[in-house]
Amino acid sequence: MIVNYSTFHSYNFLTSQSSKPLAEVLNKLSSQMKFIIFFLGISTFCFSQKFSFIYETKYKLNSEKPDDVNSDYMILDLKKNSSIFRDSLDKNLDSIKLNNGHGRFKMGVENQFYIKKNLAQKRIEKVITYLGTDYLLPVEEILNWNITSEQKLIGKYRSQKAETHYGGRNWIAWFTTELPFADGPYIFSGLPGLIVSIQDSNNEYSFNLIEVKKGGNIFDARTKTVKIDWKKYETLAKSYFNDPFNINSKGWKTATFTDPKGNTVDISIKVKEMQNNILQDNNPIELNRKINYK
Numbered sequence: 217m218i219v220n221y222s223t224f225h226s227y228n229f230l231t232s233q234s235s236k237p238l239a240e241v242l243n244k245l246s247s248q249m250k251f252i253i254f255f256l257g258i259s260t261f262c263f264s265q266k267f268s269f270i271y272e273t274k275y276k277l278n279s280e281k282p283d284d285v286n287s288d289y290m291i292l293d294l295k296k297n298s299s300i301f302r303d304s305l306d307k308n309l310d311s312i313k314l315n316n317g318h319g320r321f322k323m324g325v326e327n328q329f330y331i332k333k334n335l336a337q338k339r340i341e342k343v344i345t346y347l348g349t350d351y352l353l354p355v356e357e358i359l360n361w362n363i364t365s366e367q368k369l370i371g372k373y374r375s376q377k378a379e380t381h382y383g384g385r386n387w388i389a390w391f392t393t394e395l396p397f398a399d400g401p402y403i404f405s406g407l408p409g410l411i412v413s414i415q416d417s418n419n420e421y422s423f424n425l426i427e428v429k430k431g432g433n434i435f436d437a438r439t440k441t442v443k444i445d446w447k448k449y450e451t452l453a454k455s456y457f458n459d460p461f462n463i464n465s466k467g468w469k470t471a472t473f474t475d476p477k478g479n480t481v482d483i484s485i486k487v488k489e490m491q492n493n494i495l496q497d498n499n500p501i502e503l504n505r506k507i508n509y510k
Contacts, residue, residue: 267293271292289426290304297335300436350440368390370392446505
């Protein structure tokens, strides 16, 4: 913050020719100092505290079934200029991993929402967990925001509309300067206030703030990562599609499983089921990165 000290030099306390009474001058200076102290206090509070912002996230993974909507609670943990966005289950499992060292066995590659941000450096990274390995995928697509004059009340926050393009989708966001953080859900950030609501123009993905928690614990259990690009991301996804149960790496030529009725079934049948499920989830959030498995 830059304070203009010329204000203080504009008054002559030592001469009797001052056009204003001394009491009036002191009172004005006192008011100015109170404002400065208040502003500094707000800045210190905002940027030294830890916050958790909980978003209700809804998304449609199958474009051919518009009524089939997934709903999850996802958390943006923010401290100073660093944040982690993940679903609530991922956060709980990260906590378990830090406490006892056991990781999570993650099925699949697509449709993971784990995002790390360094707001000061404008660095955004997507973390993909697959077969016990955490892969770090830099998000280099630049968000060019168009801030409009339209405003409305969302919950208790006075919010303003902004629009951008990301991942082959047009996005409509509402941010509030009442929460002075240039962050938001998933990869979205860079506005002069927290994003309280954002959805794509097709209403297939939406993030809506439902709770703000001061304090809490921001932690990162995924620090040992392998850096990849989108081409490698596609390779991993296709590897999962071709061998969803990782049979090839185990050296198995065949395998069986027991269904709920106690029948023994060849694993190839289950593989076909999994592949069909992957093909049905044909509407990823990064639509421009959609993988053609055929």
